[in-house]
């Protein structure tokens with residue numbers, strides 16, 4: 001059992017990320033104690049299927065002894081090595097090489113961070129350096145997309161377009177601009193993919209013109225699927241069209257694969273399926289499957305080369321104490337091995353089951369939309385299917401749906417927009433997926 005004192009200690013001292021502090025003080029913490037495969041157990045012994053892989057990150061699932069062994073071996077041998085002063089460690093070098101080999105196109109240069117937010121933050125710094133190096137420092141404007149999420153660093157939160165990350169924080173900054181999302185279910189252009197792509201291209205053109213022309217624009221940021229905005233899947237060809245338009249303007253295209261990378265949508269990187277090679281790609285989460293923190297920025301040959309040539313014998317002033325941490329790298333190497341000896345394949349199979357199962361709930365009176373790709377999916381709840389009236393949040397706060405699912409033995413993400421998000425571990429068995437669907441149906445019935 002969870003002791004009252006632990007709840008009190010949490011209430012008094014632990015600040016939780018993206019949480020209502022006062023709301024949390026009132027409800028108290030739910031403590032997770034152990035996990036195996038796709039199942040987690042809380043402090044009272046209640047077992048739940050983790051339909052959200054922690055925070056869309058435990059792609060490999062819980063309890064892999066080989067990952068634990070890789071970490072402990074590395075800790076024993078060499079727990080830390082800096083990358084400063086041209087030093088390094090074997091796992092970090094090997095990991096960079098393995099990732100470069102698998103990344104799309106010429107994304108051959110890998111800079112390791114501690115997670116997704118600092119990967120995005122670092123990417124902005126590389127982009128600024130790149131344009132200075134190119135003699136175009138006036139290219140200092142950045143464009144991203146409504147409903148997009150790019151972390152909660154000061155810079156990333158401004159590229160993010162979700163109000164929770166803006167209110168009270170003084171972001172977005174003046175050089176951070178947005179265009180509307182493709183949001184297929186609610187797009188004014190309707191459901192037709194070509195019309196949506198045309199609308200997004202027109203919005204990008206208009207935004208660039210408004211900013212002062214392409215010669216002012218440094219980069220465009222896009223998630224292959226918008227995750228935190230409610231699992232918004234663009235129409236097929238959307239990424240390719242946006243990438244091509246940015247290329248035509250000479251604007252750098254950044255694919256933020258922090259959620260979509262490492263098998264979440266099927267292949268190792270969603271960009272491969274979208275048939276694009278971005279100039280820069282950011283990853284985190286599935287890179288180490290959440291066992292230890294790590295993220296990365298991939299730079300294409302021309303971005304890396306431009307920065308390296310401009311710096312010459314001077315240092316490029318971007319780095320962290322824990323860049324390319326050897327323990328994280330050793331874990332990532334083992335996680336990568338596990339993906340390739342079966343987890344990616346199982347994820348594809350389980351993803352098809354998940355989507356079919358969620359589609360079977362389409363007739364439920366509350367389900368307005370079902371969408372997703374691979375092991376990344378969502379259902380959008382409405383009170384009127386024809387009018388697409390969002391489930392009124394005041395009447396049914398997301399937290400209540402989350403708690404109801406929890407009681408039913410399921411962890412899902414309940415977004416305040418009335419969207420339920422799914423990102424289960426790739427190791428899910430058929431019965432795990434069945435449990436996710438059954439427990440979702442029960443939760444929806446109790447929400448009616």
Ligand code: PLP
Pocket residue numbers: 115116117118120149150151152223227228256257258259284285295
């Ligand atoms: N970029 C995207 C697309 C994300 O989904 C996230 C986190 O969910 C981030 C960046 C930030 O990553 P982190 O939470 O590891 O800082």
